[in-house]
Structure formats: C-alpha cells, structure tokens
Amino acid sequence: MAKENATWREANIAGLVLEPGCTAEYNTGTWRVLRPVHDMSKCTHCLICWVYCPDSAIVVENGRWVRFDYDHCKGCGICANECPVKVDAHEYTGKAGKVIQMVEEKSWEKEEKC
Amino acid sequence: MVVSTKMALEGAHASAQAMRQINPDVVAAYPITPQTAIVQTFSQYVADGEVDTEFIAVESEHAAMSACIGAAAAGGRVMTATAANGLALMWEELYIAASLRLPIVMSVVNRALSAPLNIHCDHSDSMGARDAGWIQLYSETGQEAYDNTIQAVRIAEHPDLLLPVMVMQDGFITGHAVELVEVADDASVKEFIGTYTPKYSLLDIDHPVTFGAWDLWDYYFEHKRQQTDAMSKAMKVIVDVGKEFGQVFGRTYGIFDAYAMDDAELAIIVLSSTAGTARTVIRELRKKGLKIGLLKLRVFRPFPAQELVAALKDVKAVAVLDRSISFGAMEGAGPLFLEVCAALFAAGATQKVVNYIYGLGGRDVLPEYIERVASDLQEIADTGKVKSLVNYLGLRE
Ligand code: SF4
Ligand code: SF4
Numbered sequence: 001m002a003k004e005n006a007t008w009r010e011a012n013i014a015g016l017v018l019e020p021g022c023t024a025e026y027n028t029g030t031w032r033v034l035r036p037v038h039d040m041s042k043c044t045h046c047l048i049c050w051v052y053c054p055d056s057a058i059v060v061e062n063g064r065w066v067r068f069d070y071d072h073c074k075g076c077g078i079c080a081n082e083c084p085v086k087v088d089a090h091e092y093t094g095k096a097g098k099v100i101q102m103v104e105e106k107s108w109e110k111e112e113k114c
Numbered sequence: 115m116v117v118s119t120k121m122a123l124e125g126a127h128a129s130a131q132a133m134r135q136i137n138p139d140v141v142a143a144y145p146i147t148p149q150t151a152i153v154q155t156f157s158q159y160v161a162d163g164e165v166d167t168e169f170i171a172v173e174s175e176h177a178a179m180s181a182c183i184g185a186a187a188a189g190g191r192v193m194t195a196t197a198a199n200g201l202a203l204m205w206e207e208l209y210i211a212a213s214l215r216l217p218i219v220m221s222v223v224n225r226a227l228s229a230p231l232n233i234h235c236d237h238s239d240s241m242g243a244r245d246a247g248w249i250q251l252y253s254e255t256g257q258e259a260y261d262n263t264i265q266a267v268r269i270a271e272h273p274d275l276l277l278p279v280m281v282m283q284d285g286f287i288t289g290h291a292v293e294l295v296e297v298a299d300d301a302s303v304k305e306f307i308g309t310y311t312p313k314y315s316l317l318d319i320d321h322p323v324t325f326g327a328w329d330l331w332d333y334y335f336e337h338k339r340q341q342t343d344a345m346s347k348a349m350k351v352i353v354d355v356g357k358e359f360g361q362v363f364g365r366t367y368g369i370f371d372a373y374a375m376d377d378a379e380l381a382i383i384v385l386s387s388t389a390g391t392a393r394t395v396i397r398e399l400r401k402k403g404l405k406i407g408l409l410k411l412r413v414f415r416p417f418p419a420q421e422l423v424a425a426l427k428d429v430k431a432v433a434v435l436d437r438s439i440s441f442g443a444m445e446g447a448g449p450l451f452l453e454v455c456a457a458l459f460a461a462g463a464t465q466k467v468v469n470y471i472y473g474l475g476g477r478d479v480l481p482e483y484i485e486r487v488a489s490d491l492q493e494i495a496d497t498g499k500v501k502s503l504v505n506y507l508g509l510r511e
Contacts, residue, residue: 006333006336007336008335008336008337008339008340008343009340011333011336011337011340013215013276013313013314013340014213014214014215014325014337014340014341015326015327015329015333015334015337016314016323016324016325016327017323017324017327018314018321018323020322020324
C-alpha cells in the first residue's frame, strides 16, 4: 500500500497504482443513487447477476449468492436487469418484478435509521 | 570510433535518419504537411525491414498520440512526428503523455495553425503546447534536427525526468531544404542512446501497475508538483547529454548558442532557422563596429531563465523575435518575449526589452528586417526609451 497522505516527494510517480486490486480496500460505493435489493427466498443462485456486475460487487461463496458488496456497488442496475427470476411480491419492496430490484438509496438510508 | 557520412538531406529526412538509427519499438503517426516527409520516409524503412519498429498508421493525430501513450505505458521506446493542426489535435494526449511521465520523442516541423489555412512555417503550433509538460528543443538546421532527435531519447528517458521531448525544426525552411548533414554510423548512435528499461510498465506482468487512475483533490496536486520538479531537473540533463554528445560526435550542445555576445551591448534572441539570417546580418554589422550579438535559444521548455539573465547581464538593450503571437497577452506580445521579460524582471535586471513578431504563416525573413531591429536597438540603448514594445517585421502597414 502507498503511504497515507504521502507528500509530493513520497507519492508514486504520475499517480501510478502499484498494487493490483487495491480498490478492495476503499469504499467506492459512496455516490450510489439507486440501490439493488435482493430476495433470497426466490433466488435460484444462477449467478447471472454475478457474471454481469461490472464492479464485482456481488459476493458469492460456495457457488451461492451471499450479499451485495455495497462498498463497491455503484447502483448501475445491470444485475436487476439481467436477473432472470421473477417474484410476485419482493421481500423488501413488496412489488412484483425480479429477485433483484432497485430502490432509491435515500429511501433506504431513512429506513435503516428508523 | 564514430564514422560519419556527409549526406545531402532535407531537414525532415535528417529526422527520419535519426529515427531509423534510434530504431524505436513503436511509431504511431499520421501524415501532415510539412511533417509527412518524416513519417513517410520512416514507414519506408519499416517496409524495407531496416528497423524493427511496429509502425501504426492511425486515423488521426489524436489517435497517434493515444497509441504512443499506450505503447510507452507498455514499456516501449516510442516516437512520432507532427505539425500544426495535427499537434493541435493531440492536445489532450500531450498533457496525458507528460503527466503519465512517458518519455515519448516527437518531431514537430513547425507550421502555422489555421485559420486561414496555411501550410508554412511559424511557431504557433509548438508555442501553443508550451505548457503541456513537454521538453522543447528548437533546431536551426537539418544537422541540429538530427542531433537533437538523438539526444532527445537520452533526455526523455533519464530516470530523473521521464518527460516527453518535442524536437522542432522550421517547416519548409529547414524541413524541406536540402543541406549537408553529417550522419553518424548506426552502431555509434545505438551505443549513445543505449537501451530503455522502464521502471514501471504494463507488460511487466510480474509487477502489475495501473496507469492513469482516478486522482482527485487528495493527490493530483502532489503529482503536478512532482512533474514540475522533474522539469526543473531537465536543464542539467540537457546540458550533460549535450556535452556527452559533443564528446562522442564532435558537436557539443548547450542551452543556447551565443554568437558575438562577449562584448555585446545589444542582443537579439531568436529560435530556429531565423538565427542563420540574424547571424549573417550581425557578422556584417560587427564589421561596421556595432556591438551586437545573438542568442539562439535551443531549449524553450524548461525555460532557461537564470542562464539567459547571466548571458544578458552586460547588455543594454534586448530584442526578442517571436514567430507567433500570444493573443491577448501584454500588447499582443509573443511567448518568447514574455518569458524573457519575466526572467529579467524576476532577476531585478534593468535592460530595455523590445519584441518583434515576424514570419507568421511563412512570411519571409529578410536581412533588412534584422538590420531594422539592430538600428532600433541602437536607438533604444542611446535614448533609454522603447518607442513601441511590440513591433512587426515584414508586415504591410
Ligand atoms: S447495481 Fe450494478 S454495481 Fe451494484 S451489484 Fe448490481 S450490477 Fe453490480
Ligand atoms: S441473477 Fe437473480 S436469481 Fe440469479 S443469482 Fe442473481 S439474484 Fe439470484
């Protein structure tokens, strides 16, 4: 890891990043506007969402869907779009649609607080 | 032991010869007058198997510099050439190449920027790129273009710098004029430039590295400070390489070429081919007893402020000749003049300074123009007054 708050003499030349995959250590999901929510009871663990997620933000263990990595999810909605499994009433939204649905990040923050 | 051959070469072909001997890993280029003679000749070397270079014929100069950046980030020794609007189309990438600290070497055959459309020489193209972070070397002759191109590789790749270098020559006047050029043997050039081993490269898969990552308010500033620090170290490297080049090839290079400056009271500062005309005129004026000298600047970036101040310390009046205009600058002065003024003022110098815009769009530079500059300088030195700060040579007024 590069030193925190490096001076200009200490910083890597030209802003080069010398450790592969170091984004794992940063929270890059701070500017998400929409948030994917998942209904585990209906998930078939086909992992199509995992294949499509451009930010590797779907955590899979032993071949099964585990959780979203909200520190890296950008809320792009691709997983919700690609998920092939339909639900009548989603565990979180109560709405008909897919196993992954998108909700407003703000509404979620409120719910979490109350 | 260097074995040189005297060849009758156009300036552009002299640059192409240097590129052939440098044998870069990658050249990505797009043709544009008057630079075309460089990449066209070089592509022939590629087709004939005289070099090992991967030649990428791209669809624009924007793509040319983009491909150069990719190839340099991959760890290659990379070169290209352009002029005028082609250089303008590279604008975004010029900054990226310098900021990523990629030691790309590029020939620029100076040509006026449009509009109106003009293919002839002035310095508006490279002067517009003066703040992009590239080292800039200006050549008076085909020989200098050849020599500067070879030295540029060493300067760019110096571990203290890792900065791209532009080597300029005047479009048509130098680029298309046939002169005698001493071309060294291939082996000596190869030995002089050595091999390039980048510290970080995309193809070094054992040490993965990301180029051009997100860099916000928390680090961008530090990286710019590094960049300007590298530029401040460039002058020493340029002088050292110029000396070493002299030891090997017999032609030593410095920051500028001073002619008749020893006891000069009047001085003219100019870039590139016009130095030849000015030198001839000054030689005649010296015979008449006028104490006038010439400083032909070779290095414009980094700007040799301290060295110029020292060279001008005993001079009473200085004329700076600019082949471009910095539109909207003080009285519409040229960029070279502005830099000279800044250097003198910051050093507390009190010489009188005067600016002449000349040769725009390839307008010829006649000896009588330089004579006019000399007589103006004499008057300024005698009266201590500059009647007009920015003047025009050869303009119909
Ligand atoms: S919303 Fe986008 S980033 Fe987030 S988990 Fe789904 S696909 Fe990945
Ligand atoms: S695509 Fe849908 S069903 Fe398949 S694993 Fe992802 S959430 Fe589950």
